[in-house]
Amino acid sequence: xxxxxxxxxxxxxxxxxxxxxxxxxxxxxxxxxxxxxxxxxxxxxxxxxxxxxxxxxxxxxxxxxxxxxxxxxxxxxxxxxxxxxxxxxxxxxxxxxxxxxxxxxxxxxxxxxxxxxxxxxxxxxxxxxxxxxxxxxxxxxxxxxxxxxxxxxxxxxxxxxxxxxxxxxxxxxxxxxxxxxxxxxxxxxxxxxxxxxxxxxxxxxxxxxxxxxxxxxxxxxxxxxxxxxx
Numbered sequence: 001x002x003x004x005x006x007x008x009x010x011x012x013x014x015x016x017x018x019x020x021x022x023x024x025x026x027x028x029x030x031x032x033x034x035x036x037x038x039x040x041x042x043x044x045x046x047x048x049x050x051x052x053x054x055x056x057x058x059x060x061x062x063x064x065x066x067x068x069x070x071x072x073x074x075x076x077x078x079x080x081x082x083x084x085x086x087x088x089x090x091x092x093x094x095x096x097x098x099x100x101x102x103x104x105x106x107x108x109x110x111x112x113x114x115x116x117x118x119x120x121x122x123x124x125x126x127x128x129x130x131x132x133x134x135x136x137x138x139x140x141x142x143x144x145x146x147x148x149x150x151x152x153x154x155x156x157x158x159x160x161x162x163x164x165x166x167x168x169x170x171x172x173x174x175x176x177x178x179x180x181x182x183x184x185x186x187x188x189x190x191x192x193x194x195x196x197x198x199x200x201x202x203x204x205x206x207x208x209x210x211x212x213x214x215x216x217x218x219x220x221x222x223x224x225x226x227x228x229x230x
Contacts, residue, residue: 095172121146132148137162
């Protein structure tokens, strides 16, 4: 993705957060200069990969298949005892996050406002294939049995609990607008715990066609070493 596209999509997301009265930490809008001058007190943000994350899953068509996320909090077993994570995401109409499951992470996906979220559910086999068996899960704490490939509509205020090994794909429902999607989960590791049904590129190669207006979590590796954990 081009840096100019990333800057534009983050600006658009910030406007949507404001419309939905959802507020981010102050460092969400740090400039590159702010980050260069930040000291080691910011090490948890850097160590635990908090902040902005954007992907088109290697398709080059973000609006059709992509996701923008902001990790608000996350643990790191190598650094701390925090066992939980939280994200906020913006999902556009018909913008698909491809079918995947997590082996370690259990999560609640929450519609925090905007349009409706469509989630397609499958179980997984020990070999990582889509299961033909129904899936038992909970929607807002209410148990239900879901047929393989069934679409579940999550309206604003509703949530779904996805245990380890449950394949899921989601998108914003057509005609309903962007969706503000929350995620509350066990510790999150996007580098090793995303198992896609079809091979996907989780992190983008960035074409630096203009200065970065915001830092992505993947940009932290370029910061001075004095900002890392003492």
